[in-house]
Amino acid sequence: MKKYLQSYHAFLPGTFMRWILYLVYPVAMVALFFVGRLWFEQMALMMVVPIVMLGAECMIDMFVFGGFGAKGNARIEYMMASVKGKGMVNRALAVDWIRRLLYFIVMAAFVYAFSYWEQGGNLDEMMVQLFVCILAAATFLMSIALWVIRLIDNRAVQFGALYIVINLPAWLFMILTKKFEMNFKWLGLACMVLLAISVAGQIWFLTKKVREGYYDV
Amino acid sequence: MxxxxxxxxxxxxxxxxxxxxxxxxxxxxxxxxxxxxxxxxxxxxxxxxxxxxxxxxxxxxxxxxxxxxxxxxxxxxxxxxxxxxxxxxxxxxxxxxxxxxxxxxxxxxxxxxxxxxxxxxxxxxxxxxxxxxxxxxxxxxxxxxxxxxxxxxxxxxxxxxxxxxxxxxxxxxxxxxxxxxxxxxxxxxxxxxxxxxxxxxxxxxxxxxxxxxxGQIVEQGFVEELKEKYVAVKGESGDAGKASQILFSFQENSFGFEGICMAKDLDKLAGMDVATETPSLSQISVAVMKHYTSLRS
The missing domain is CATH 3.40.50.300 (P-loop containing nucleotide triphosphate hydrolases)
Incomplete structure (x- = not known):
């Protein structure tokens, strides 16, 4: 466990990023939920929190693995000269996604539990399905944005990808549910499956980039 | 050794x-x-x-x-x-x-x-x-x-x-x-x-x-051995033509010529007014690189 965390922390740009990742960011999301309740209805807030988290995760990743898969960037010779280099990258990428998914799950559980308590146990099933669907969709779209952020070493393009995915969930949701009358439950499930494929593919692709660094041709 | x-x-x-x-x-x-x-x-x-x-x-x-x-x-x-x-x-x-x-x-x-x-x-x-x-x-x-x-x-x-x-x-x-x-x-x-x-x-x-x-190794050796293998030579303008055929690397200047000669070819400079000294590794390297670059160009 310690080795995994150390590998992940090796990619964080400075101690301040650990403060942001482990303290500022989670506290800000919880604060957003409570403050947001003063202005937004429950349903709107359930949509806002995942999308804000999506944006925050993309921003953080720009400074951690941003551009890592771009041509030549995975060729870090300090790591390549050691037999432990490839393993370190694999562990860092895995811990990064575990942390991210854990944050989403914990935040979702918190939002659900608080709403359940607030509603006296009478949560609308449709609302719950909607919330899970939004969460799954946001996480999946975030994984797509991370493909761009990690493969293109250009801040403008990375911010462009971030902008698109922040706006995309609302549009897609309206199109898929209103026009195609898609069931929330199946949409959420589909997003979870796609998320799993996207995450696995991304880790595989980036570790492949590290392996390719050992070859000039 | x-x-x-x-x-x-x-x-x-x-x-x-x-x-x-x-x-x-x-x-x-x-x-x-x-x-x-x-x-x-x-x-x-x-x-x-x-x-x-x-x-x-x-x-x-x-x-x-x-x-x-x-x-x-x-x-x-x-x-x-x-x-x-x-x-x-x-x-x-x-x-x-x-x-x-x-x-x-x-x-x-x-x-x-x-x-x-x-x-x-x-x-x-x-x-x-x-x-x-x-x-x-x-x-x-x-x-x-x-x-x-x-x-x-x-x-x-x-x-x-x-x-x-x-x-x-x-x-x-x-x-x-x-x-x-x-x-x-x-x-x-x-x-x-x-x-x-x-x-x-x-x-x-x-x-x-x-x-x-x-992409190829053209010379190698202990520095002291290389300094015995090569000799730095300086001479007069009048001998430049003949010396250019003998020296491993050759360069004319306003005083005459200078260059690097293989120690085994030193006797070919007999009769010329030349001064010899032990070359530095830098001089040997430049001479060798110049020599092999000219052959391949």
């Missing part, structure tokens, strides 16, 4: 973007400091990439530490610095130390911190300043961090690719001292193999020289 080799290369070939590295045999003597000299594009970095294990697309055999086969031991015992993307750009100097501890079992963090102070990369621990990221450091500072990271490890061979290039004269002198101390402390068990395109800066720390041109 039977000298042990710390590194032996046989039939090494690597093709890269129209360039071919072709080395039938290469031996790095153990317990000495070896310089790999060559002009830009000669293949020095390509050779170092292969030896350091950061490039695997080559054919041939490399024998490390007289037959050591365990990859982990080899990588632990080799301290490598390069000219390319060595660190992650967003790493701080302290992070380099943390990552070093993860990557190498023999990395000494305290020694690393001490070296950073010794090389004036950062001040003593009592005077903490905000650390810059690697990307914001100058080339010279980045090289100092690289050197600190390899000298902080308990290695048996240092593989330094153009370590002197980005350094100021004072730091180059310091580097030479560090290399001499490293070899002295090793008592014959530690070796240094470094590359340079300007040997004048590192000549006083070079025991063995290998000269490379267009």
């Amino acid at each position: 039977n000298i042990e080799s710390i590194l032996t290369v046989n039939n090494l070939k690597k093709k890269f973007k129209g360039f071919v590295l072709d080395i039938p045999e290469l031996r790095i003597p153990k317990g000495f400091s070896t310089a790999l000299i060559g002009e830009n594009g000669a293949g020095k970095s390509t050779l170092f990439h292969v030896i350091s294990g950061t490039r695997l697309d080559f054919t041939g055999e490399i024998d490390y530490f007289q037959g050591e086969k365990e990859e982990k031991k080899i990588r632990e015992w080799v301290g490598y610095t390069s000219t390319g993307g060595y660190f992650m750009p967003n790493w701080s100097i302290s992070q380099v130390g943390n990552v070093g501890s993860l990557l190498f079992d023999n990395f000494d963090k305290e020694r690393y911190q001490a070296l950073l102070e010794e090389l004036a990369v950062k001040g003593p621990e009592g005077k903490k300043k905000k650390e810059k990221s690697i990307s914001k450091l100058s080339d010279g500072m980045r090289m100092k961090v690289m050197l600190a990271s390899v000298f902080a490890r308990d290695t048996k061979m240092l593989l330094l690719d153009e370590p002197a290039s980005p350094l100021d004269p004072l730091m180059r002198d310091k580097l030479c001292s560090m290399i001499r101390e490293y070899i002295h402390q090793g008592a014959g068990e530690k070796s240094v193999f470094f590359s340079t395109h300007n040997i004048a800066d590192m000549e006083n720390v070079t025991d063995y020289a290998i000269i490379m041109e267009k």
Whole structure:
């Protein structure tokens, strides 16, 4: 466990990023939920929190693995000269996604539990399905944005990808549910499956980039 | 003199973007400091990439530490610095130390911190300043961090690719001292193999020289042997025509001519008014590189 965390922390740009990742960011999301309740209805807030988290995760990743898969960037010779280099990258990428998914799950559980308590146990099933669907969709779209952020070493393009995915969930949701009358439950499930494929593919692709660094041709 | 080799290369070939590295045999003597000299594009970095294990697309055999086969031991015992993307750009100097501890079992963090102070990369621990990221450091500072990271490890061979290039004269002198101390402390068990395109800066720390041109080794030997093999010659303008046919490298100037002659051809200069002296390694390297470049052009 310690080795995994150390590998992940090796990619964080400075101690301040650990403060942001482990303290500022989670506290800000919880604060957003409570403050947001003063202005937004429950349903709107359930949509806002995942999308804000999506944006925050993309921003953080720009400074951690941003551009890592771009041509030549995975060729870090300090790591390549050691037999432990490839393993370190694999562990860092895995811990990064575990942390991210854990944050989403914990935040979702918190939002659900608080709403359940607030509603006296009478949560609308449709609302719950909607919330899970939004969460799954946001996480999946975030994984797509991370493909761009990690493969293109250009801040403008990375911010462009971030902008698109922040706006995309609302549009897609309206199109898929209103026009195609898609069931929330199946949409959420589909997003979870796609998320799993996207995450696995991304880790595989980036570790492949590290392996390719050992070859000039 | 039977000298042990710390590194032996046989039939090494690597093709890269129209360039071919072709080395039938290469031996790095153990317990000495070896310089790999060559002009830009000669293949020095390509050779170092292969030896350091950061490039695997080559054919041939490399024998490390007289037959050591365990990859982990080899990588632990080799301290490598390069000219390319060595660190992650967003790493701080302290992070380099943390990552070093993860990557190498023999990395000494305290020694690393001490070296950073010794090389004036950062001040003593009592005077903490905000650390810059690697990307914001100058080339010279980045090289100092690289050197600190390899000298902080308990290695048996240092593989330094153009370590002197980005350094100021004072730091180059310091580097030479560090290399001499490293070899002295090793008592014959530690070796240094470094590359340079300007040997004048590192000549006083070079025991063995290998000269490379267009991916091939064109000359090699202990410095003292090379200085016996080649002779620096200066002569009058009147003898320039005849001397140009004999000298290994030849250059006319306003006083006459000067160049390098093979010691075995010295008797061919009989009858000419010439002065001879022992050439520097820098003069020998330039002469050899010029000679082989002209043959291939």
